[in-house]
Amino acid sequence: MKTKRIIALFLVMVFMIASLTACGSTPTTSQADPNKHLTVGLWYFGDGLDPTQSWNGWTLSRTAVGETLVKLDANSKIVGVLADRWENVDAATWKIHIRDGVTFQNGNPVTAEAVKSSLERALKLCDRATSLLPVKSITASGQDLTITTTEPYGALLGNIADPLFTIIDTSVELTNVNTAPVCTGPFKAVSYTLDKSIEVESYDNYWGGASPLGKVTYVLIRDGDTRTSALQSGDVDVAQAIDVSSLSLFENNPDYTISKVPSTRTALIWLNFSNPILADINVRKALAYSLNREELSGTLLGGIPATGPFSSSLPFGNDKLSAYDYNLDKAKQLMADSGLIDKNGDGYVEKNGKDVQLKLVIKKGTDNSTEASYLQSVFAKIGLKVIIEMADDNLAAMADKNVAFDIGVGNINTGTTGDPQYFLELYFKRGASENYGHYSNTELDSLIGKLATEMDTQTRCNIAAQAQQMILDDCPYLFMAYTNNNVVCKSNITGVEAYPIDFYLMNNTVDIK
Template identity: 45%
Template sequence: MNSRYGKTLSLTVLSLLVLCIIAACGQTTTSTSTSSSSGEKAAEADKGSAVTPTHLNVALFWLGSNLDPAEEWNGWTLTRAAIGETLIQFDENMKLVPKIADTWDRIDDTTWHFHIRDGVTFHNGNKVTADAVKKSIERSIELNERGQSTLPIASMSAKGQDLTISTTEPYASLLGNIAEPLFVIVDTSADTSKFKSEPIATGPFMVTGYTPDQEIQVKKYDGYWDGAADVDTITLKYIKDDSTRALALQSGEIDVASNVGRSSLALFQDKSQYTIDEIPSLRTQFVWFNTKNPLLSEPEVRRAISYGIDREMYANTLVGGQAAKGPFTSALPFGYNQIKGYDYEPETAKQLLDEAGFKDTDGDGIREKDGQQMTLQLILNSAYESDSIVAAAMQSQLKEIGVNLEMTSYEDLTDHQKSGHYDLALTSINTGITGDPQYILDFYFKTGSEWNIGGYSNANLDALIQKLHSEFDVEKRYELAAEAQQMILDDAAYMFITYTPINIVSKSAVQGATMYPIDFYLLDRNIQVGQ
């Protein structure tokens, strides 16, 4: 993808004394402190040009189980907080750019060479060499269940700053996959047992404190290879509820918040006080069908439900964004214009249910078959405003076609999704995290894959996805991705709802708070507070 999304907007910190003054005066927290007495001014003059340390309070909408990037999805927290870095990363235009590696080349279909940037050090001062990178990647593959399937490495060799990776098969998506935060580079020569609370990485900020499920304290790393950050310290607070994050920003508790609920954006329209950066995201809101449920095992029934909801209305009226057709947004060049999704066709939905033998024989408005009522359990995350709004609309519209939808909300949906104890599961994922279709197709749609939690299986689709691994021609990869998406849609394996917009809202004094299409980036060394 090579187009930048439209921007609508582009943090100061204070000493303890100013915080006390602000608390008394009811002002905001992003102002630079000044001395309040002539004696203090004289003392400052004697010191020369003393600079008041700057601090920011930033709200995170998600916090992993701990800070070890090799475990679960915790690396995303480290890249959002600018604690950790990968060899390469995506910029705001979804283009791969150098990070710890300054150059790379594909030697042949299974061999890649990376040059590790000179002058990069870990937060403990140790030099980042190719051998250090090799050991960090090996650790991630060993500790994380998705490691080997994300990077099918046959061998790695390191000499000085040169790293060579050989894969077990031709693997065209290696570059995008190695940019995934699972592969944040850490110093494995340090005490890795402490990485759950204090990882030793390479980013512009380093961890000074961590309270699980609450917050991370960081300070700038003076030895950062690209120059020390302007902000001295940051507190990253975990505030999972959309509305609560908005209230915290409005009250002055925080200076920057990402993913503020759309119903709350009106609170921040005063450009003299706030800056809003909202862009189309690569995040797709969708529903898993539990295909192991007899009520949902037939594609005709899943198609009927897919025809029974009005995606255009959800996007245009309820939550913003764009009505979804398939797993990948129109911003990704993966064949969006070549696939046919599901329009809102309630009469078609009713006809399909009739043909599948589901009819309302007792006149209560809900269809049944062989004495079993068409009642389905939908689970969703209670913290996400857009999911709650869409779920309520779905419940109303599906009732019109004779399907009874019962909803259960959870604060954390992960375990419930993987348990399989549901009929429908509403969630959203970033489908462009590697800038390539293979990653998502591998992990969400292949038979038996880690996140194919609905039990969907199609041998023809599996074979098609496998072709992506060895196809290096970009246009042909996109054609294969379009073909794969249409198979998924024809089977109604999932129900794609909307492509949701994402945003970052900051106080107007904050500069450099920029929203990226891939939402595992949030902060970097350029974050600062205006004077």
């Protein structure tokens, strides 16, 4: 696909994909086999299928029910989906051509007007959408869509790859949009049961060719051990995100195939600035120096040690940043410098004569429990007492104002749009929706703001490097590892591959042999 000046405007993620054993691919067929029924175990659903709500669009993408105008392919390059070409007319105007011959799953044609209506719905209903797309106007003529932004905006194309902007048919009654939206993918939603299952069936008139599968059932299995057991027992045919500690059960086993690639995820820790102990930069740096990232990435998390938010394999990552090594002596000295000293000899520090205790929140799961216990023991080495709270949804728990947390642990997609702006804005700017630790730095906010209007690729990389160094210097987060994505399937399943971004999974080539 040729685009006019687009490559200079958007940063493309370059990954050396290290696949262990990829489940193979098959040619597309023209008609589904109603007798072919696949069952897939997922680790996350969301609370419905309306893409404008929460992170539900990611579920539409994983299940191949919904599609966006563009996406990131297996090599993390921007490619067209519902859009087959685009042009940057001027600094704030984008002309996008909608692929001819595409229909919604009810047979209605996908026109530029239909796409316009879907995008405008997302912008109306979702604050995250307006933060991703500063739209001045959207116009439609035939199959040509024109988006005009309020200012030059270098991240636009990558941002509309976010499944939040999944295109749905808004001309139909939207009463059931949260359980059965009308989308454009190779599978159409039949039913959604909260926290349990999603049933989909093949859409035979899919523009890319019908899936050979008749039906797919997705079951929510949050716990990693349970997901592993379900695959071993045959309750599921495919399982996403098998725990690092369980992968060996399927390696060198002819009954299963594994696809594993470096991901766009960073295992990280939020530090809550609402706690005056953590508002102290010496304490934050002490925590950073206490982490043995080689050990964390090698034994617990998989992947490679993290320096900052972005892996250096991303063009906007940087391996020359000044970060934190493993140095317990320096960590203890920083604690003492801030008056956190163990005076009663119990092994834990006090501050002004009062015991210090921090709450760590992490998602439920065996591997996560092991990780939490490891961090608890690590922080104890510098005198910090940490209690652990396991949550069904750690991010929701941290976002809940009624839930007090001090240390939040998660594994976050940091490069989902092929550009640094999205993640930096969403997690580090003052008041941002994912800034759970209430971090605020006006200088950093101003620096991130420059990305909105900067169009030169190298300058954008330089700004991203400056922002990352500022974050490391201020230490509002701790970065542990750049992790891997994996999918394990029965050996008779073909066409399933892990992607660097884990909201891509099912497609119209997956088959049962």
